[in-house]
Amino acid sequence: MNRKPLLLVLAIAVMLTAACGGKNIVVLVPDPDGTVGSVSVANEGGTVVMNTANQSTDIKDRNTAPRPPSEMKPDAIERYFGKALAVTPPPPAHFILYFKSNSTRLTAESASQLPTVVAAIRERSARNVSVVGHTDAMGDRAYNLNLSRRRAEAVKGLLVKQGIDAAHIVTTSHGEENPLIPTPDNVSQPKNRRVEVVVP
Amino acid sequence: MRYQGIIAFALLIVLCTLRPCSAALTHAGIIKTVHGQAFVVRDGATLAAEPEMQIHPGDVVKTGDPGGIGMIFSDDTIVSMGPETEFAIDTYLFEPVEGKLSFIAKILYGTISFITGQITKLSPESVSLETPAATIGVRGTRVLIKVAD
Numbered sequence: 001m002n003r004k005p006l007l008l009v010l011a012i013a014v015m016l017t018a019a020c021g022g023k024n025i026v027v028l029v030p031d032p033d034g035t036v037g038s039v040s041v042a043n044e045g046g047t048v049v050m051n052t053a054n055q056s057t058d059i060k061d062r063n064t065a066p067r068p069p070s071e072m073k074p075d076a077i078e079r080y081f082g083k084a085l086a087v088t089p090p091p092p093a094h095f096i097l098y099f100k101s102n103s104t105r106l107t108a109e110s111a112s113q114l115p116t117v118v119a120a121i122r123e124r125s126a127r128n129v130s131v132v133g134h135t136d137a138m139g140d141r142a143y144n145l146n147l148s149r150r151r152a153e154a155v156k157g158l159l160v161k162q163g164i165d166a167a168h169i170v171t172t173s174h175g176e177e178n179p180l181i182p183t184p185d186n187v188s189q190p191k192n193r194r195v196e197v198v199v200p
Numbered sequence: 201m202r203y204q205g206i207i208a209f210a211l212l213i214v215l216c217t218l219r220p221c222s223a224a225l226t227h228a229g230i231i232k233t234v235h236g237q238a239f240v241v242r243d244g245a246t247l248a249a250e251p252e253m254q255i256h257p258g259d260v261v262k263t264g265d266p267g268g269i270g271m272i273f274s275d276d277t278i279v280s281m282g283p284e285t286e287f288a289i290d291t292y293l294f295e296p297v298e299g300k301l302s303f304i305a306k307i308l309y310g311t312i313s314f315i316t317g318q319i320t321k322l323s324p325e326s327v328s329l330e331t332p333a334a335t336i337g338v339r340g341t342r343v344l345i346k347v348a349d
Contacts, residue, residue, distance in 0.1 A: 024332075024347050028342070029344055036341070037340025038339040039336060039338055040337040040339070041334045041337075042337070062334070066334060084268065085280070087233045087235050087282075088278060088313055089232035089233050127252040130274070
């Protein structure tokens, strides 16, 4: 009796199982700007921590410790995750627009940045634009909450004037509570007098 | 005249239980890319996924084959799913001013790319992905996960 064909079939079956599924895998990869973070994989069997590019582990079940990490080759990453990677949207665009002191008027430099914001909204067909107003720590909190609301509304108004649908913009006000540069109370800080626009 | 107050109060309750009122408070992110079969299961109803559709905590996002979906959350977290994948958003809290930061989700099966956002930057222990075989603590920045059926 020739056993070779049986062995071949078994070998192919093992390879297919390894390639298409049966396995739980976690891979740490660099993010779009090249940074590599850290990930922990834990269950009843133990914990594995990974912190270098393309390290991967696989996990048999909840009671078996995750396998010690090893490097996953780019072609394997593409084979397992290519379709998920292909639909990853680009990161949201962030813009910071600055204001004159105690005012809802943009600085000249920020006013000149508005067309870039409008272009980003159009390019991404964004219908969930977030406009968040902030102030510095001069004056009292309630006043600043109101000022930051008026700043956000002012930016919304400018975007609407440029043809963006008002229904696609949500404004929020954070007052003096969320400074870019933390300061003691009643300190003037131009970098905190701002509106942040997020275009996803 | 005495009923006016009661009517106004009842109207207020009705208004506040309507969708737009609660949606504005609970929206966690949006769908940005859709490929093939992609759905959102919300309150027992299955909705076809579309770009710019809002995602809420409690939503279950699913794909068929062929299928794919990409989402951007309000803290800049970016999640994308390959075909035959199910992703359930259990908790999403991004309120930096109040210090409320949490992203807890389940991956039931399929493939996912997860790029962390500001929640991880502000509170690295607050992003956790549950899978049937292990709990994945994502402290940054991009992690790929495959969960077998």
